[in-house]
Amino acid sequence: xxxxxxxxxxxxxxxxxxxxxxxxxxxxxxxxxxxxxxxxxxxxxxxxxxxxxxxxxxxxxxxxxxxxxxxxxxxxxxxxxxxxxxxxxxxxxxxxxxxxxxxxxxxxxxxxxxxxxxxxxxxxxxxxxxxxxxxxxxxxxxxxxxxxxxxxxxxxxxxxxxxxxxxxxxxxxxxxxxxxxxxxxxxxxxxxxxxxxxxxxxxxxxxxxxxxxxxxxxxxxxxxxxxxxxxxxxxxxxxxxxxxxxxxxxxxxxxxxxxxxxxxxxxxxxxxxxxxxxxxxxxxxx
Numbered sequence: 355x356x357x358x359x360x361x362x363x364x365x366x367x368x369x370x371x372x373x374x375x376x377x378x379x380x381x382x383x384x385x386x387x388x389x390x391x392x393x394x395x396x397x398x399x400x401x402x403x404x405x406x407x408x409x410x411x412x413x414x415x416x417x418x419x420x421x422x423x424x425x426x427x428x429x430x431x432x433x434x435x436x437x438x439x440x441x442x443x444x445x446x447x448x449x450x451x452x453x454x455x456x457x458x459x460x461x462x463x464x465x466x467x468x469x470x471x472x473x474x475x476x477x478x479x480x481x482x483x484x485x486x487x488x489x490x491x492x493x494x495x496x497x498x499x500x501x502x503x504x505x506x507x508x509x510x511x512x513x514x515x516x517x518x519x520x521x522x523x524x525x526x527x528x529x530x531x532x533x534x535x536x537x538x539x540x541x542x543x544x545x546x547x548x549x550x551x552x553x554x555x556x557x558x559x560x561x562x563x564x565x566x567x568x569x570x571x572x573x574x575x576x577x578x579x580x581x582x583x584x585x586x587x588x589x590x591x592x593x594x595x596x597x598x599x600x601x602x603x604x605x606x607x608x609x610x611x612x613x614x615x616x617x618x619x620x621x622x623x624x625x626x627x628x629x630x631x632x633x634x635x636x637x638x639x640x
Contacts, residue, residue, distance in 0.1 A: 364622045365631065369638040371602050371622070376570040378457050379563070379594075381587035382466040382473075385578020385607055386453075389628035391446030392470060402439050405520055406432055415440070426536060427521040433539070434513035434522060440470045441490035442507060449629045450476035453577075456635055463563045467583055469541055484560040485553075486586055492540035494548040495530040503540045503550045504528075569598060576605045577628055595620060606631050 372378065393399075395414035400407060403418065412418040415436055423429040450472045464473055464483045469490050473483055492503040506528070513522045528537035540548055549557075574591040595603040595617045604622040605611050611623040624631055 364624045365634050365638055368604050368622050368624070369635050371573050371604065372456065372460065372635070373639065374571065375460070375573040375602070377461040377463070377563075377567045378573045378575055379567075379591075380453075380457070380462060380464045380466075381574065381576045381579055381591055382464060382468055383577065383579035383583075383587065384468060385580060386449065386466075386628055387445065387468055387470055387472060387578070389447070389578060389608075390449035390472065392440060392472070398439075402435055403432070409520070425521065426527045427524055430513055430522045430527055431517045431520050434510045434517065437490045437506065437510050438514050442510065444475055445470075445472055447629055448476075449632060450478075452629075452632045452636060454478055456632060456639070461567075463560060465560060465587055467579075467586055481559060482563075484556040486542070486557075487583075488539070488541040488547065490539070490541075492550075493528055493537040494540045494550075495533065495535055496538040496546070497530070497533060497535050498546055498548050499530060499533040499535065501548050501550055503548055503552075504537065564594070568594075570600060572598060572601045574601060574603045576603070576607075578607055579605075580607075580610055592617060 388394075391398075394416050399412075399415055403412065403415070406412055406418065410418075410421060412421065418432065419436060421432075423432060454476050462482060464478060466473065466483070466485055467487045469485065469488050471489060471491055474480055489503075491506060493506050494503050509526060509528060513526050516523055516526065529535065530537055538546075540550075572594070574595055576587060576591055579587045591603055592614055595601045596614070602620050602622065603613060603617055604624070605613065606624045606626070606628050608625070608627060611625050613621040613623060
């Protein structure tokens with residue numbers, strides 16, 4: 355296979371690869387959720403966080419998540435909204451649902467650094483998903499004194515309902531049931547990240563999928579992966595493609611598309627909006 359120099363030709367070839375491959379491994383980064391409308395700045399940020407923006411001059415949800423708020427009550431007023439609007443509602447666009455339509459009849463697996471649960475909400479099989487960096491729907495001990503996580507939906511919804519003047523009621527501030535330290539997000543920010551039993555089960559399923567398909571016709575489909583954590587998806591996908599002469603690497607991204615020269619002839623690099631590219635692939639596959 356030779357790299358096409360135009361998106362139209364690449365989309366035709368990618369559609370053919372999807373049809374003919376034995377397995378698809380999707381590597382999804384934040385660009386996929388951005389394409390689905392889960393933007394962290396601009397109109398959406400202003401809609402849900404105008405009071406925080408006014409008080410603290412915050413620029414976007416990402417940096418706002420690291421801000422040192424005046425109290426835990428204020429911290430959780432911010433974070434309960436952040437969690438709810440990025441985890442417990444569907445994305446504005448049906449990008450994830452269309453992606454599932456594209457791969458549902460194939461032997462697929464998803465490796466993602468996204469923490470917004472949109473794959474599950476769209477109907478992807480949870481047994482075919484490895485969320486490496488955590489989940490907005492989970493809390494952990496901030497110490498951490500033990501390796502467990504806690505579902506937060508019920509309390510987050512209560513925080514949304516009862517918060518006032520940018521604060522949640524003190525009794526809703528979550529604390530560890532073992533050491534009584536504050537709970538925190540189960541997101542990989544430092545070496546306190548808890549990898550619970552569910553994390554290891556997903557990791558083992560992913561490793562098993564890789565082993566079972568290491569010499570097959572595998573399509574490594576990278577979607578919206580940037581430069582923050584290339585060692586999780588991008589670099590391994592390049593390596594696996596290089597090691598397997600039957601493999602194809604495909605990258606769809608609005609900005610960052612590249613591959614090593616060693617796999618150039620077995621790579622498809624498509625620069626553009628992921629949502630629109632998936633639309634085109636669905637049309638091509640009919």
